[in-house]
Amino acid sequence: MMPDPSMSAWEPEIQPRQTLWQRLDAAARHMLPSIFIAFIIILFSAPIPLPGAAELLPAIVIATVFFWSFWRPSGMPSVAVFILGLFMDLVGFTPLGVSAFILLLVHGVGLYARFGLMRLHFLLVWGVFSLLATAACLLQWGLACLFRFHMLDVAPALFEAFLCIGVYPPLSALFSWVFHMLDDKEEP
Amino acid sequence: MIPVSIQVRQALGKLVLPLLLLLSIGIIIAGQADKPLADKARMYVADALGPLWNLMSSTQERVLAMTDNLREAGRLAKENARLKAENENLRRWYDVAVSLTRENDSLKTALHWIPESAPAFVTGRVVADSGGIYARAVLLVAGTDSGVQVGNVALAANGLAGRVTETGAHSARILLITDIASRLPVMLEASHTPAIMVGDNSPMPRLMYYAQDTRPIEGERVVTSDQAGAFPAGLPIGTVHYLSAGRPVVAPFAQLDHLSLLRVFNFGQSQIEPPEAPGHVPLAPQRKPLSLPLKNLLGQG
Numbered sequence: 001m002m003p004d005p006s007m008s009a010w011e012p013e014i015q016p017r018q019t020l021w022q023r024l025d026a027a028a029r030h031m032l033p034s035i036f037i038a039f040i041i042i043l044f045s046a047p048i049p050l051p052g053a054a055e056l057l058p059a060i061v062i063a064t065v066f067f068w069s070f071w072r073p074s075g076m077p078s079v080a081v082f083i084l085g086l087f088m089d090l091v092g093f094t095p096l097g098v099s100a101f102i103l104l105l106v107h108g109v110g111l112y113a114r115f116g117l118m119r120l121h122f123l124l125v126w127g128v129f130s131l132l133a134t135a136a137c138l139l140q141w142g143l144a145c146l147f148r149f150h151m152l153d154v155a156p157a158l159f160e161a162f163l164c165i166g167v168y169p170p171l172s173a174l175f176s177w178v179f180h181m182l183d184d185k186e187e188p
Numbered sequence: 189m190i191p192v193s194i195q196v197r198q199a200l201g202k203l204v205l206p207l208l209l210l211l212s213i214g215i216i217i218a219g220q221a222d223k224p225l226a227d228k229a230r231m232y233v234a235d236a237l238g239p240l241w242n243l244m245s246s247t248q249e250r251v252l253a254m255t256d257n258l259r260e261a262g263r264l265a266k267e268n269a270r271l272k273a274e275n276e277n278l279r280r281w282y283d284v285a286v287s288l289t290r291e292n293d294s295l296k297t298a299l300h301w302i303p304e305s306a307p308a309f310v311t312g313r314v315v316a317d318s319g320g321i322y323a324r325a326v327l328l329v330a331g332t333d334s335g336v337q338v339g340n341v342a343l344a345a346n347g348l349a350g351r352v353t354e355t356g357a358h359s360a361r362i363l364l365i366t367d368i369a370s371r372l373p374v375m376l377e378a379s380h381t382p383a384i385m386v387g388d389n390s391p392m393p394r395l396m397y398y399a400q401d402t403r404p405i406e407g408e409r410v411v412t413s414d415q416a417g418a419f420p421a422g423l424p425i426g427t428v429h430y431l432s433a434g435r436p437v438v439a440p441f442a443q444l445d446h447l448s449l450l451r452v453f454n455f456g457q458s459q460i461e462p463p464e465a466p467g468h469v470p471l472a473p474q475r476k477p478l479s480l481p482l483k484n485l486l487g488q489g
Binding site for chain 2: 042043045046047048078079081082085086087090091095096097098100101104105107108111143147
């Protein structure tokens with residue numbers, strides 16, 4: 001990462017005291033992705049006849065978590081990922097903690113590989129994400145099989161993985177636009 | 189914030205993710221071990237989110253209703269356009285009808301046409317008739333007190349229904365055109381050919397004794413004829429229909445199986461008496477007709 005030439009970056013402890021409004025603004029910026037995911041979870045668990053809602057919800061959540069984990073980890077801290085995963089489990093019908101576990105794994109991969117991923121071309125990132133999403137969906141399927149003590153149909157898991165892969169490009173376009181907007185605003 | 193060194197803070201930051209992973213594994217195991225607890229937690233969350241979901245589904249219903257209304261409005265606009273076009277067309281026909289009526293009136297005036305007197309009529313409610321000698325007859329709640337006489341003509345809303353055969357003070361029996369005893373002189377409207385309509389207790393009376401060179405045409409209108417002096421000419425009865433080749437019947441306009449109201453007209457046909465003609469020899473009344481149709485019926489059946 002390029003060193004930030006501004007004064008505050010060199011001496012992090014010495015900076016002007018933030019006003020309440022600035023603090024609220026920053027908090028809102030950092031919580032935007034988490035709020036987006038929470039909204040998506042509530043929307044998709046509502047009794048609204050959306051096609052494929054059961055598979056689309058984890059797909060959108062996994063793609064969002066991965067994107068923010070490697071581009072802006074400050075917008076997607078581990079604790080938020082954990083809470084959102086738990087919330088998804090509570091609202092949905094997956095065994096408690098499974099989504100949290102899988103989302104944390106995705107988040108961890110994104111977080112630790114972020115400097116490698118950032119340099120890659122978008123298509124390559126998409127390829128990496130495809131592998132990761134397939135692995136996540138298969139892991140979810142494996143855990144579900146394990147807890148129910150019999151083999152479940154693998155087709156829904158693959159469908160979920162495909163949705164995951166398909167939903168990534170539009171979501172990443174949306175989020176790039178969002179944080180370009182946020183960056184523009186940050187400059188005075 | 190607790191003052192800790194940067195190294196310690198970084199180490200702690202690196203520890204958060206593994207700790208959370210362990211915690212989630214712990215939650216998975218706990219959730220499997222104590223399922224009622226997990227279900228209770230789920231129910232708490234669902235309870236808290238209930239109002240939100242309610243709001244969403246009511247919004248969705250409202251949006252659906254609104255789109256339905258919009259679609260309905262579009263359909264109404266289309267229907268309106270169609271009706272306007274049709275109305276324009278009808279208005280043209282109205283003008284044509286008015287001008288034709290005027291022309292007809294002026295022609296009648298020019299010809300010194302003697303206008304027909306408007307027939308008197310009474311309307312009565314039909315009650316089912318179980319007695320009587322006829323199979324297809326109805327009882328009307330209007331009798332001689334109301335001016336109904338034997339031989340009057342009963343019309344349903346859109347066609348001939350039958351004739352009055354018996355009258356009481358407050359009721360009249362009407363023989364329907366479908367009864368086996370009903371024989372009516374009729375005219376085929378397209379060819380102006382006389383024929384006899386013979387009831388046979390089925391819903392569609394048969395056509396008989398039409399001229400062999402002008403056969404009834406399918407769909408042709410059948411109206412009454414004034415041949416026997418019982419009916420005025422031109423009351424609509426029904427349309428010709430062929431049940432099979434060479435077997436024309438009349439599909440009546442009136443719905444004779446469920447009549448509710450009948451109008452009984454007194455066309456005053458019986459008042460028309462030919463003037464005295466001294467020396468005029470009336471045609472000998474034929475004695476045969478009673479046997480001839482029967483023979484024909486037997487021969488054809």
